[in-house]
Amino acid sequence: MRRGEGKHEIGRERLQLERKMEMKKEYSENNWKWHRYDHIDEIDWELNPDYKDALQRWAEKTSESKTNVMEMDTTVRAKEFLSGSLIYQQTTSEQEKNSLFHYFLTRDFLITVNFDSSVIQSDNSLLLKKMDHTNNAIDGFFVILGEVLSDNIQKIDKFEVRLNDLLWKIKEKNNINRLEEIYQLRHQILVWKNLMIPVKEIRLGVEEAFGEEVTKGPEFKRTCKRIERGYTLVREYQQEIDDLVNFEEMVSMHRGNEIVKTLTVITTLMTPVASWGALWGMNFKYMPELDWRIGYPLSLFVIVATTAALYIMLVKKGWMGDILRGRKKNSFFK
Structure with a gap:
């Protein structure tokens, strides 16, 4: 074998080894672990014998799950867990075009299935770096939720520009096309609201399942503030769009009445x-x-x-x- 071919072969073997390590996708930090899988079938049921039956039941339910769902079990003290599925990315054009991942959360470990950070345009290495300061799996999970929310909030900021342009277009030239644009934006903001409501539910569910002590983590607090900020933006923009809809309806009703009056007068004369x-x-x-x-x-x-x-x-x-x-x-x- 030639020297060049030997180096090429070694490089290929190294690449394959790196891919295998990537397929394992296990992260450890401060006595907790994050296990990342692409499919339910890859899960090792012996990860933690105390949760084996619960993991298998969770896997059976999530294999057919196509929408947001959250469940918790607080039967055994200090062995509580939260599980479910979360749609973390959704297009505004088609309902089926979305990204969903499944999760199983305890104090000591986190399992995610089919979570792809590139979908939310997040740097995987940066995501792991943020987890260096976490104290438990709950904090780690909220780092993930924080990145999901950050991506959606960035899109909402771009939405503000479109809404402001539409506001002045209505004054310059108001017609049926403007009304169509308003309802397109209204649908878009409702889609984002639909993405944030399950995250808000998870935040409340975590506190309910694990107690108030989990709320002291810095990542938990940071993500809660981000949830509040994103939800406030969505609520305010939704109110603004509703005001535009009411305004359009009032103008349309006035113009319609004017048309009816004009036709009535002409007919009378x-x-x-x-x-x-x-x-x-x-x-x-x-x-x-x-x-x-x-x-x-x-x-x-x-x-x-x-x-x-x-x-x-x-x-x-x-x-x-x-x-x-x-x-x-x-x-x-x-």
Whole structure:
């Protein structure tokens, strides 16, 4: 074998060894471990004999889970655990295009299945570096949740730019396309809210399952603040979009009423023309008006006079208003 080929072979073996180590995906820190798997079948049931039966039941349930779910068991003191599935990434275009991982959390170890940090554009080495300061598996799990929330909050910040542009587009040119944009943004913010609600539930579930002592960890506190920040942003933007929807509905209702009023006035003003025209358009043999020399100008005078009288009556009653006037530029009601 040539020297170059030998080095190439050694390099390939080293790469294969690194891939095998990556497939194991085990992280240890301060007496707790994080076991990462791509599939349920890879789990070693002998990781902790005390949780063997619980792990197997969890695996049976999660193998078919396609949505958010959370369960806890507090039967044995100091052996509590939290398990379930979490959708941590969701597109706004299709419901099926999402990323979901399964988790099994105790004080001493964390198991995740199908969690890919690259999906949330997070550096895996940076994620592990943040775990260097954790004291237990709960803190480690909240580091993961914090990265998930950070990715979603970054998208919400970009959402603010689109919402601000839409706010001024509505004033410049308001039409059905703008209403469509509002509801697209409304759907998007609801998708993000749907992603954050399960994380908020996990936060409450962890405190319920493991007690208040777990809330003293720095990563737990940091992620809780991030949950609060993200949820506040979503709630405020949702309120802003709801205000835009109400505003559009009010403008649309006003314009619709103006259209109905205008058509009503036009129809009313045309009533004398239609009535006199119907009367003198009848084909009876004996109609004295047909023999009148001034019959034609007289009929025009009658039609104009009755129409003018009707118009004056509507103006005096205040039913005309400004509904027949054109709308001004950059105005919603004028």
